[in-house]
Amino acid sequence: MDKKDFKPFVPADSDLKELSVKAIVLGVLMAVILGAANAYLGMKAGLTVAATFPAAVVAMAALRALKGNILEENIARTTASVGEALVAGAIFTIPAFVISGVWEELRYWESTLIMLIGGILGVLFVTILRRSLVEEADLPFPESVAAAEIVKAGQGGQTGAGAVFMSMGLAGLWEFFKNSNGVHIIGNYAHDFFAFTKSKVDFLGERLSYKGGFIFETPAASPALAGVGFIVGLRVAAVLFAGAVIGWLVLVPLGIFMNPSLADFSQGSSWVDIGSEVWKTQIRPFAVGTMIIAAFYTLYKLKDSLFAGIGKAIRDLRAKKEHKAEVSRLEIDIDFK
Incomplete structure (x- = not known):
């Protein structure tokens, strides 16, 4: 994607709300639900699925009822996606301590601390590597591009929430006739x-x-x-x-x-x-x-791209600007100093 031809959907000088209470609460709620579902799938199937798409649809449907805007939808979707990714990293690493015998049983507080540190490090690495590995690299990122198209399509009145909730209903009916707690007439496997x-x-x-x-x-x-x-x-x-x-x-x-x-x-x-x-x-x-x-x-x-990105990020952090000009909100990163 040519950076010169790229124009943000929401202008940089927009005054729309972005980091609001309802967006954060909705994002955390979706992160808990979708993260729990992905933890189950990861332990059962050996792989997880991205929460980006269902989170985008649910965020549009919920925030439309709460009179939210597209930036709040993006915050809620991103919060849910990051929570799901953190859970995926946890289920593929923490059980190894038990399997290898390092831990005799699962340690709740140690596991929580590991995920907390991992989440913080993830945010910091995204901050310093965003420009070199995302903005200045020729990468399509189909998942993020697709999520952006879903959110933009929702501004025209199409959320796709009906299809998502219909699929949930069909899955629930299927599980009702398969699970022993329901009407068990379908076996799991033979x-x-x-x-x-x-x-x-x-x-x-x-x-x-x-x-x-x-x-x-x-x-x-x-x-x-x-x-x-x-x-x-x-x-x-x-x-x-x-x-x-x-x-x-x-x-x-x-x-x-x-x-x-x-x-x-x-x-x-x-x-x-x-x-x-x-x-x-x-x-x-x-x-x-x-x-x-x-x-x-x-x-x-990935070693070449990773080392190049880290090196450039460190050089950018060390660089001192003699004249501080007004910076666009799209160019503001977390201050490490």
Whole structure:
């Protein structure tokens, strides 16, 4: 996007209210609700979805009734999005203390302090990196661009709130017939074990008799997971599905094949339990390792832009202006001094 051609939707000299009480209260309320929902999805599905779009729609609908303006809608939406992002960072890191044995149980106050410090650092880094990584970089930011278009479309009377609340109603009806606390007529999923016929296999110079198989499990009948798949799109959903196929139909049978002693344990339990145990103890740690490698690779690809942005931000903070002129509200950052 060419910065010279960019014109803000709200002029810099506008006197519209922006940081108001109703915008902050609405934003915090949405952050709590959407953050809790994303925490559940993140722990269940292994990924989270952006709260930007539902927050933009709800903020428009609520603030229109409260006679708010577009800047207040932006504050409320951004507050909800930041809260959801903070929760996403927490659920992918804090449980590691328990899983690794550093913590014997979840520590509430320590976790709260970690998230508080993380949120403050996030705001500070956004402040010093905003110009170099956002304004002066040729980046499309489809999520933010889409959210801006939603908010601007709402100024013409179209909020899309009806579609959002209709989807919520359908999801609630779906869950009512699936959940045991409702009218339980739909199962969450079905699974079974398909055994192979016994065969002779040459392995390490010996001819051994093997009888393997694989677990077959239907996708979970969850409206939340269906919504996640719709939001992340076909490409991301296909990658997740491919990982599940490789894990359950290739790696789990391979793990059973490479451990013939598991046949002795199968006498007292089903092959479904054996396959699930192989997935928990062998396949899942392998998947976690690939995620860690992907995270380091992503950081490695961003190193040049990140270091350049930090360096420029430090130089800008050290620079002293001899003449202080009137600055546009769009150019004012938090004062670190």
